[in-house]
Amino acid sequence: MASVPVPALPDKPLLAVLRGERRDLPPVWLMRQAGRYLPEYRTLRASKGGFLDLVYDPATAAEITLQPLRRFGFDGAILFSDILIVPHAIGQHLEFVAGEGPRLSPRLADAPLETLKPVLERLEPIYATVRAVKAALSPETTFLGFAGSPWTVATYMVAGEGSREQAEARRLAYADPARFQAIIDRIEEVTLTYLSGQIEAGIDAIQLFDSWSGSLAPAGFEHWVIAPTARLVTALKQRHRNIPIIGFPKGAGGKLAAYARGTAVDAVGLDETVDPVWADAELPEGLPVQGNLDPLALIAGGDALKTAVERIRAAFPTRPHIFNLGHGIQQDTPIAHVEALLAMLRTRS
Numbered sequence: 031m032a033s034v035p036v037p038a039l040p041d042k043p044l045l046a047v048l049r050g051e052r053r054d055l056p057p058v059w060l061m062r063q064a065g066r067y068l069p070e071y072r073t074l075r076a077s078k079g080g081f082l083d084l085v086y087d088p089a090t091a092a093e094i095t096l097q098p099l100r101r102f103g104f105d106g107a108i109l110f111s112d113i114l115i116v117p118h119a120i121g122q123h124l125e126f127v128a129g130e131g132p133r134l135s136p137r138l139a140d141a142p143l144e145t146l147k148p149v150l151e152r153l154e155p156i157y158a159t160v161r162a163v164k165a166a167l168s169p170e171t172t173f174l175g176f177a178g179s180p181w182t183v184a185t186y187m188v189a190g191e192g193s194r195e196q197a198e199a200r201r202l203a204y205a206d207p208a209r210f211q212a213i214i215d216r217i218e219e220v221t222l223t224y225l226s227g228q229i230e231a232g233i234d235a236i237q238l239f240d241s242w243s244g245s246l247a248p249a250g251f252e253h254w255v256i257a258p259t260a261r262l263v264t265a266l267k268q269r270h271r272n273i274p275i276i277g278f279p280k281g282a283g284g285k286l287a288a289y290a291r292g293t294a295v296d297a298v299g300l301d302e303t304v305d306p307v308w309a310d311a312e313l314p315e316g317l318p319v320q321g322n323l324d325p326l327a328l329i330a331g332g333d334a335l336k337t338a339v340e341r342i343r344a345a346f347p348t349r350p351h352i353f354n355l356g357h358g359i360q361q362d363t364p365i366a367h368v369e370a371l372l373a374m375l376r377t378r379s
């Protein structure tokens with residue numbers, strides 16, 4: 031009997047690498063690729079109200095998600111939203127103060143968690159953004175959703191703002207572990223709902239941003255980073271078996287190997303302070319990695335950029351690798367340097 035030809039699925043190089051395939055030309059996207067280094071973002075931003083007005087308007091958020099794709103043709107699109115949408119849905123008041131950053135109230139250093147009334151409808155416009163982007167995205171592009179990891183989100187909920195060394199959250203975790211655990215549990219629960227909603231709306235893979243995992247001592251890292259991330263990964267995979275998850279514990283340093291083994295994420299993001307040669311030697315065999323160009327080398331450009339890019343590519347001769355920065359692209363990054371980076375990455379080293 032003649033076999034019926036199965037229509038080939040479009041090749042999404044980034045998704046293939048997340049599933050463990052090695053590509054000689056590494057797929058690439060840049061953290062914070064939708065944002066203020068792009069003139070078209072600044073124009074849109076100026077014509078709307080504040081940052082949250084952009085995030086909660088699905089047509090605008092979809093447009094911002096697509097802007098860097100049109101300009102550079104990255105292999106991945108990252109949803110335009112923010113990690114602080116979860117505290118907003120848990121019931122904190124959220125605002126972004128120009129030139130200062132986020133403010134959340136009441137802050138959980140003072141107010142009990144029980145005073146917050148969940149407003150899960152605040153997640154709905156984000157799912158509408160996902161659907162709008164999905165409809166417009168080329169089939170080769172991998173669509174990444176994201177959330178903050180429970181620990182990083184908790185640092186904002188406790189302090190009510192970005193804080194130096196996350197001291198208030200760390201103090202609360204020592205002084206009243208049961209109360210801090212309840213905060214982590216609530217974030218975990220709403221994040222699971224939020225990520226499931228993103229996946230059901232059309233996301234291909236997830237990144238968990240743990241931007242402040244570097245401030246914890248080893249026991250805290252086990253308890254507040256690895257354990258909640260592991261629970262979240264398990265719960266998400268129970269609902270969506272095939273969804274790849276990238277864990278990005280920024281600043282984890284030597285604790286990266288324990289993180290990779292303990293959380294069962296599908297790929298690990300490396301910040302720019304991690305030596306890629308060390309990472310290749312110490313991380314579980316075959317585990318895909320993402321990173322880790324210093325955003326400052328991208329600003330510098332020229333030979334400094336070329337040397338840094340070559341060093342990273344040479345460090346992963348057989349391991350699946352997604353090229354990215356070690357942290358978000360900075361506002362003063364020249365567009366021409368992003369173009370130069372892409373040209374380098376599209377040539378065999």
Ligand code: 1CP
Pocket residue numbers: 061062063064065066075081108109110111112113114126131132176191192193239241358
């Ligand atoms: O235009 C503006 O003024 C807003 C700046 C901005 C942008 C573009 C904020 C405020 N958030 C975002 C979008 C954003 N944030 C994305 C979307 C994708 C993209 O831009 O390409 C993502 C993935 C994030 C994630 C995020 N938000 C993190 C984790 C990653 C990281 O950079 O460490 C964190 C810590 C936040 C909180 C946040 N949101 C915005 C600011 C200024 C901050 C940081 C506050 C602080 O420094 O503590």
